[in-house]
Amino acid sequence: MEINKIMETIKSYDTIIIHRHVRPDPDALGSQGGLKEIIKQSFPQKQVYAVGDEEPSLNFLIRMDEVEDTMYRDALVIVCDTANAARIDDERYQLGAKLIKIDHHPNVDEYGEIRWVDTDASSASEMIWEFYEHGKDAGLIMNDRAARLLYAGIVGDTGRFMYPNTTKKTFQYAAELVAYDFERSELYAELYSVEDKISRLSGYILQQFKLLPSGLCTIRLTEEILDKFAVTSDESAQLVNIIRDVKGIKAWVFFIEEKDKIRVRLRSNGPVINGIAADYNGGGHPLASGATVYSWDEADNMTADLENVCKNFEK
């Protein structure tokens, strides 16, 4: 089993460097930081690092470590929550002695010598809890900081236990996690408080979205609009779910204009949309994907393709 191999491999390395995907979300940081804490707690003599660009809005979860290139020699590199190698934050993941992938996205890019991919897991953080449970008799130790990080990751990727990726297992693990000592209400406040400019942009989105007869909903955020609200493309990502509950909506797409491209965020309440994301320079989960187009004409083509998927979708 991969999970045993990962345990054995971790034991055999003195230096372990943990990566995750670019533009990290709570699950990327939660799984990365949770795993780091567990390894540090369980094997105090090992050097364990979490690397990647800081995400200022999530600094309350974890801060990143500085690692010299030379430290990768003889190091084990573990990448969490990242489907394809191109999305790994910090290309130096290639410099390590061995590479492990731990992820819950479809295994489209089989990077790494050891791969543990569980698409039934709600989140990579859920998998890290499972890793701990599996290894606790063999010496793995959980602590409050790890529990807080893993809980944040699970909450993030399940939309507070609401999305269909939430399973009985997810609730069981969450129940175990809340037994540790961390302030849950504080964590929720940090995760979900919004700046006033974001609230104002959400007002714009709720006024402007188009619900097409197919059940596809489209939103266009031009650079002009983003400038008007003083919101960046990245920041606008936190609003992607605000139209989820519109009656009759099957899937929805945000086209977000950036300098040299249009970023596409796709979500669905049923129709499988990651195939279309793959047709447009992207990919992801069946019901949550991202893509990139390079003109509004291309955006229109993608809209037409998505409409077809929605029209053909039967409950």
Ligand SMILES: [Mn+2]
């Ligand atoms: Mn995830």
